[in-house]
Amino acid sequence: MSIFGKIKDAIFGHKAQAQTPPPASAASTEGGTIAPQPQPATPAAVSEVDVQQNLEQMGQGKNLNWRTSIVDLMKLLGIDSSLDNRKELARELGYTGDLDGSAEMNIWLHKATMKELAKNGGKVPAELTD
Template sequence: MSIFGSIMTKIFGGPAAAQASAPHAAEAPTIAAGGGTGLGGPSGSASSAAVPTMGGAPSPVAHDPVAGTPEGVDVGAVLQSLAERSGQSLDYRRSIVDLLKLLNLDSSLSARQELARELHYSGDTGDSAAMNVWLHGQVMRKLAENGGRVPDDLRQA
């Protein structure tokens, strides 16, 4: 799975997020006949799919069973809940490194450079400060494009 796909899965939860992060999924989302989405068990019935949980509490995720993608996920609420439970002081609202740490994903320079390639960064990946600022903004933009509700305090100018 791609790094951005992993971010989607951590925030949106489950196989629907993985489908949403696939190339062109936002343009033409489909669910395979016979229930190949992995939702709801062997039959693949979206109607029986459980809402992902965050430490036992329901996640603020609402799945659109027709499109197979999470719709209306409150990205800010998910991240805030994760931050409260992490016990760490992370600046995930502005830092891609801290965002990746919050999601328990690899935050190394090589992982961020790979994420930059995935998201088509055209700048110098050796300039990690500029790349990091761009990455955070682009990740938030892509989360919004894939159905997430991203509050203004998570978006960068």
């Protein structure tokens, strides 16, 4: 599993499993042709996951700055925050700078992670993605 996938699963939990509509079915008619059957109503989409609320609950009693630090965010989620894992996450999210663990890389990683969580159904406050 990707590093981002681990982050998303840790924050979203079971809510990350989106419901998919059942496949359309067809039935034979007397003449041997296939007629499409009416499709059942599409299940309701999974509601947005409140990323901030989930992280605040996970972070209670812990002295981790998950709001600005990718290292602390990963630690909070129980994910190895080593430079190798951050390099892998940077590759997954399309970072084009030096993979040296610099402050620039880590700040970019945190914002990109939050943006990607928002793209994947997370409700993320603007101040965490700007």
